[in-house]
Amino acid sequence: MKKSLPLLLLLALITTILAGCQSKNDVSPDTASETTGQNAGKETEITMVTLSDYDKYGLNDVISSFEKANPTIKVKLEMYPFNNYFETLEVKLGSRSTDYDLIMVDGPLISNYTVKGYLAPLDSYLKPEQWNSKWVDSSVKAGTYNGKLMAAPMDTSTQVLYYNKDLFEQKGITPPSSDPDQRWTWEQVVDAAAKLTYDTNGDGQNDVFGFGFEQVSRAYQILSLSDSLGAKPLSDDGLVATGYTNSDKFVQAGKFYYDLFHTSKVSPKTDQTQEYFKTGKLAMLIGGTWDPKIFAEAKVNFGIALHPYFAGQKAATPTGSWHLGISETSGKKEAAAKFIEYLTLGEGAKIWFEKDGSLPANVDVLNAIDQDPKYDQFPNNLYRIASYEAKNTAVSRPVTPGYLDWESLYFKAFEDIRNGIEPKQALDGIVTQMDRQLKKYE
Amino acid sequence: MASTKPIKEIAYYALHILIVLAIVSPLLFALVSSVRPLNDIFKYVSPVTWRTFIPTEITLQAYVDLFKEWAFGTILFNTLLVAVATVLFGIIIGSMAAFSFAKFEFKGKSLLFGFVLLTFMIPFEVIAIPLYRLIDQLNWIDSYYALIVPAVANGLVIFLYRQFFMDLPNALIESALLDGARWWKIYTAIIMPLCKPVSISAGLMLFISQWESFLWPLLVTHSQKFRVIQVALSDFTTEHSTLWNEMFAMAVIAVIIPILILLPLQRYFVQGVTNTGIKE
Numbered sequence: 001m002k003k004s005l006p007l008l009l010l011l012a013l014i015t016t017i018l019a020g021c022q023s024k025n026d027v028s029p030d031t032a033s034e035t036t037g038q039n040a041g042k043e044t045e046i047t048m049v050t051l052s053d054y055d056k057y058g059l060n061d062v063i064s065s066f067e068k069a070n071p072t073i074k075v076k077l078e079m080y081p082f083n084n085y086f087e088t089l090e091v092k093l094g095s096r097s098t099d100y101d102l103i104m105v106d107g108p109l110i111s112n113y114t115v116k117g118y119l120a121p122l123d124s125y126l127k128p129e130q131w132n133s134k135w136v137d138s139s140v141k142a143g144t145y146n147g148k149l150m151a152a153p154m155d156t157s158t159q160v161l162y163y164n165k166d167l168f169e170q171k172g173i174t175p176p177s178s179d180p181d182q183r184w185t186w187e188q189v190v191d192a193a194a195k196l197t198y199d200t201n202g203d204g205q206n207d208v209f210g211f212g213f214e215q216v217s218r219a220y221q222i223l224s225l226s227d228s229l230g231a232k233p234l235s236d237d238g239l240v241a242t243g244y245t246n247s248d249k250f251v252q253a254g255k256f257y258y259d260l261f262h263t264s265k266v267s268p269k270t271d272q273t274q275e276y277f278k279t280g281k282l283a284m285l286i287g288g289t290w291d292p293k294i295f296a297e298a299k300v301n302f303g304i305a306l307h308p309y310f311a312g313q314k315a316a317t318p319t320g321s322w323h324l325g326i327s328e329t330s331g332k333k334e335a336a337a338k339f340i341e342y343l344t345l346g347e348g349a350k351i352w353f354e355k356d357g358s359l360p361a362n363v364d365v366l367n368a369i370d371q372d373p374k375y376d377q378f379p380n381n382l383y384r385i386a387s388y389e390a391k392n393t394a395v396s397r398p399v400t401p402g403y404l405d406w407e408s409l410y411f412k413a414f415e416d417i418r419n420g421i422e423p424k425q426a427l428d429g430i431v432t433q434m435d436r437q438l439k440k441y442e
Numbered sequence: 443m444a445s446t447k448p449i450k451e452i453a454y455y456a457l458h459i460l461i462v463l464a465i466v467s468p469l470l471f472a473l474v475s476s477v478r479p480l481n482d483i484f485k486y487v488s489p490v491t492w493r494t495f496i497p498t499e500i501t502l503q504a505y506v507d508l509f510k511e512w513a514f515g516t517i518l519f520n521t522l523l524v525a526v527a528t529v530l531f532g533i534i535i536g537s538m539a540a541f542s543f544a545k546f547e548f549k550g551k552s553l554l555f556g557f558v559l560l561t562f563m564i565p566f567e568v569i570a571i572p573l574y575r576l577i578d579q580l581n582w583i584d585s586y587y588a589l590i591v592p593a594v595a596n597g598l599v600i601f602l603y604r605q606f607f608m609d610l611p612n613a614l615i616e617s618a619l620l621d622g623a624r625w626w627k628i629y630t631a632i633i634m635p636l637c638k639p640v641s642i643s644a645g646l647m648l649f650i651s652q653w654e655s656f657l658w659p660l661l662v663t664h665s666q667k668f669r670v671i672q673v674a675l676s677d678f679t680t681e682h683s684t685l686w687n688e689m690f691a692m693a694v695i696a697v698i699i700p701i702l703i704l705l706p707l708q709r710y711f712v713q714g715v716t717n718t719g720i721k722e
Contacts, residue, residue, distance in 0.1 A: 084676060278484070279484050298481045
């Protein structure tokens, strides 16, 4: 026994040295190709940071056709999981590493990255007359900070009301409409939802529910309530929440949210609403353009209707999605800008929409959707609806450098409301915390 | 007297069964969900019935897909390689450092040891950016070096060993020196064999910390061939949906492997920790 330990240590040393060698061998081809790429001088390789699997969703197709058109530029992808994408970006951009040229950024975070100096302004590469009327307004608004274009929209998003046809039929209820003139009000939604909330096995507890939000308590979806009432979430400079996030109209929106869980009780107390809809336990769901594929795989007999609004008020829908920006520390900004132009304004925008299926922010592609008969029928008419919403009712999230701080407190307040705290109390309580967080960006 | 005893016993067991249920049911749900078809997973969650925990349709597809589509073999190899290499280097470096802290006198010893203590009191998030910059400058991004080297020198391991070494009588070392043993011989043949429980505790600690490490591997590696298990797990949650059955399948494996290693060694683990708590 006494002799075995030194022997073990020796063995350990050998194995680890071997492991070390192996990792060296694994790394060397990569670094070798990188250096030769740079030495050659003719070819520029730009690196784009994006989400896991985006290569398969169509970026590879965009890149290969871009490289055909620009033979001197190569685009390399670095992909990270969605759940931790923002933390990863924070460290990589914060370290001022020069390894990255293109960064896929979420719309509401652009102002924060601008304030921190992570992004290079695009104005000198993409002239306003090139894109002025080419992107939908809400996307231009999200990509601009202090009058400068900081990131170009890759796509945008909208939300629609999905409903389970079978459940509506069983209860003999007329389903919601996909005609903008017949758009359901929130009052109609709650009425129908009340009839669709019931107990199937007689244990006294409801197990089918009428209505749910896919992104429970998240500002992206829930803001549409206060937006419909015409409430502004933050002051114009994006630094004050008091008087905005707790305004009377905001509290009214909060009250509506509260009632869904505690008064009419038509919403289930789960955050897995998408799963509930997939398994026929939820009759109506506010969800995105990505959902039909998921629902079809789960064999749900579903229909598509317009996002609801408050009676007598204006229709307002969630919007915003991924933008593409250039890292301030990149040494290849010129080449990077060429790719941005190709993907957001050029041929790439079409390819990206065809492969990925996210709602385009490019007006030309949206117009093509409006014309193409392919989008007349269900389920493709979803894009017709989405295109209408993007151009007419989309309200972007507030522009503030403290978006993440504000959003996480917003989430907390609406989770409290969902758990039974009075809306006024929850929102009054949260705005002081919001103001404290936003103060650091003054 | 005789009649109260069974009632007491029943209550006692009932309470224990309740506690066990509370702890085991989430794990059971994960296990059951991993053998269910994807679209069935949330079918039986409300209302909770026997179907919630007993699958009616069993499929091992999720496990097969792990190896076929997610290169789980590579992921497992990477994680084990990183964890084992960290344990081996960590024990050697940690124990050597601790030995010098415990048995040698040199200038600035207390200050240096203070720094060692600091290293495990500063949260990782604080040093993530500078550490990343350092690894980037060394050109170690996307390599095993980036995963292993920063974890090798562990303050807590040095602390554990030092506390144990402090309790070893100096006479032991002095007599070995008189017999003509060199320091290397003393360290390898006398000291290390004596502190097996500490080595096992430290090894387990390093192993678990690498097995569970997530943010750091996520930051410093991006290609598929360096994926470790926790990063791979987060890949199942995509922007708009989650591949629950495959995630549960991988989670089940991610739990089982450390348990298999921990269970036979746990009695040393406890012994190691209590040993170091005793001071003269």
